[in-house]
Amino acid sequence: MQRRMVGLGIAAVMVTTVAGCGSSSSGAAGSTSSGGNKTVQVKVGVIPIVDVAPLYLGEKKGFFSSRGIELKTVTAQGGAAIIPGVVSGEFQFGFSNVTSLMIAQSKGVPIKSVVNGVAATGVVGKDVTGVAVKKDSPVKSAKDLAGKTVAVNTLQNIGDTTVRESVRKDGGDPSKVKFVELPFDQMPAALAGGRVDAAWMAEPALTIAKGQGARVVASPFTDTDPKLTVASYFASTKLVKENPALVKKFTEAMTESLTYASAHPDEARRILTSYTKISGDALKNLTLPAWPATYDMASLEKLAGLGEKDGIFGDKKPDLDALFS
Known part of the structure; x- marks a missing residue:
């Protein structure tokens, strides 16, 4: 399984591609009628990796449908397709490692993280x-x-x-x-x-x-950082501004999914077989990440500082408050 995105959601940002997507469609989700209740189809750009197990588990448990969301996951080979896809409106939400989001935001890409995704386990020698x-x-x-x-x-x-x-x-x-x-x-x-x-x-x-x-x-x-926030789910700033109700419902459903996956690791492990080719000893022995429901801002600040030291942000540092608050 080729992953061009780190850790799980691990994205390589192609800023030149993304920059041309800023004036595209607003990313309004499609609506269908189901039993008299309005259901909104929401597309989420993901990579089929361990990190996103809570999303699939939450869909199975009905955490999204109970909020009127018909979840449609769209897999990509890497985050290079997910970030511009979110900005253009192809996806309403996407999953990416936080360094890639910081790089994109420092280049002026209009995105905003809306809910946590995955974190380090905090155990040396047994991390994701x-x-x-x-x-x-x-x-x-x-x-x-x-x-x-x-x-x-x-x-x-x-x-x-x-x-x-x-x-x-x-x-x-x-x-x-x-x-x-x-x-x-x-x-x-x-x-x-x-x-x-x-x-x-x-x-x-x-x-x-x-x-x-x-x-x-x-x-x-x-x-x-033992509590390192590694990746998160994000949306375009346009969607956040124009459809806050949808963002709120997705965030609530994802938060419930993260909490459930954390409390039921065996179910989270089993759900991997529904969207990956992981099986056998690899499935049994692999280390699951931590799935806290909230970001650890101190760890994000530390990661941003290391990225700045490595020179990956260019001339402009990412605005963490704007990106993650």
């Missing part, structure tokens, strides 16, 4: 992402990654930013880490074949690599 090395690798901890080649799924994004923080915290020189871009599903084979020294992987690639003998030497999300 990890840096893995071969069993016989000389790399014993994050500081040893200095001078090594590390695969990430998207350069200049949440992956390399948090990996550098792991190296920095462990006493290594993050500037000496060489990053290469590689899809998650190709990382276990690349690592086993020696094409990279280490790989920052998300689930289920991480569990697959561990099954092949790989060792986890760093948990970048948790190393950055």
